[in-house]
Amino acid sequence: MGFCMNYWLLKSEPEVYSIDDLKRDKKTFWDGVRNYQARNFLRDSLKLGDMVLFYHSNADPTGIAGFAKVVKEGYPDPTATDPKHDHFDPKSNPDNPTWYGVDIQFVKKAKRVLPLAELKGIAGLEKMALLQKGQRLSVQPVTAKEFKIIEGLL
DNA sequence: GCCAACGTTGGC
DNA sequence: GCCAACGTTGGC
Numbered sequence: 001m002g003f004c005m006n007y008w009l010l011k012s013e014p015e016v017y018s019i020d021d022l023k024r025d026k027k028t029f030w031d032g033v034r035n036y037q038a039r040n041f042l043r044d045s046l047k048l049g050d051m052v053l054f055y056h057s058n059a060d061p062t063g064i065a066g067f068a069k070v071v072k073e074g075y076p077d078p079t080a081t082d083p084k085h086d087h088f089d090p091k092s093n094p095d096n097p098t099w100y101g102v103d104i105q106f107v108k109k110a111k112r113v114l115p116l117a118e119l120k121g122i123a124g125l126e127k128m129a130l131l132q133k134g135q136r137l138s139v140q141p142v143t144a145k146e147f148k149i150i151e152g153l154l
Numbered sequence: 155g156c157c158a159a160c161g162t163t164g165g166c
Numbered sequence: 167g168c169c170a171a172c173g174t175t176g177g178c
Contacts, residue, residue, distance in 0.1 A: 011176085035161075035175095058176055116177075134159045136175050 007142040008046060009053040009130055010068070010104070019054050019066035022106045031077045031101045032087040038139035043074040043100040045141075052104055053142060053150060055130070056113060063115040064150060072103035110154040124149045 010030060012018070022028055033039055052068040076097035079087040092098040119125055129140040142150075 013176090037161095062177070136160060138175085 004047075005144075006045070006047060006050045007053070007144060007147040008041070008050060008070075009055050009064075009140045009142050011055045011057045011138040011140075013058045014056045014065070015058075018056065019106075019109055022054065022066070022068060022104070023109060025106070027071060027103060027105045029077075029101050029103055031079045033077070033101065033138055034080075034087065034089060034099060035138065038137055039098070039100055041139045041141070042102055046070050046073060046102045046139075048073055051107070051147060053147070057138075059113075061113055061115040061117070063113045063117075063119065064110055064154070065113050066109040067107040067151075067154075068104040069107055070102050071105045074100040074102050077101045112154075114150065114154055119150075122149060122153075 014020075017028070030042070033042055048070055050070040052070065053064050054066040054068050056062055056065045076094075077087070077099040079085040080089045080092040080097065080099040081094045082088055083090075089099065116130075119128070120131055125131060125146055128142065128146050129135055129137070
């Protein structure tokens, strides 16, 4: 760890699950991702100790609300095969899981939500995945440089 | 609530 | 394999 730590951005609608919910729970299973590209990151790329920017989408304001870290690497998402669950996927097979999640732990709340509109104007973030046109992925890589710029503002 | 940008589905 | 129709995401 440390050596090859990576950084990520996870989006959540705060009305569904906010940074305050994570603060209360201390730790949560990041479930419900049903997009293959995001799934690949969760299953293959998020590693123990990686840092996470917790992003509030569909919110007022939308933006970076806090920090978390990965405390358990990808494992199958049981909500995908639970017919009673909102995130049930009738096509997924419990013997060959399609959908994965990770456990994240609360690190800290941002002093203030850093709004998307403000991120767009910060030097050094021009290439950030979040700011690229049409970027809707709910799990995105962040570079060390981008992470440090944002950390320095919060 | 609107709608652009994507992703997925399914007929052919 | 193409692509139109449909569903979802998410900023505004």
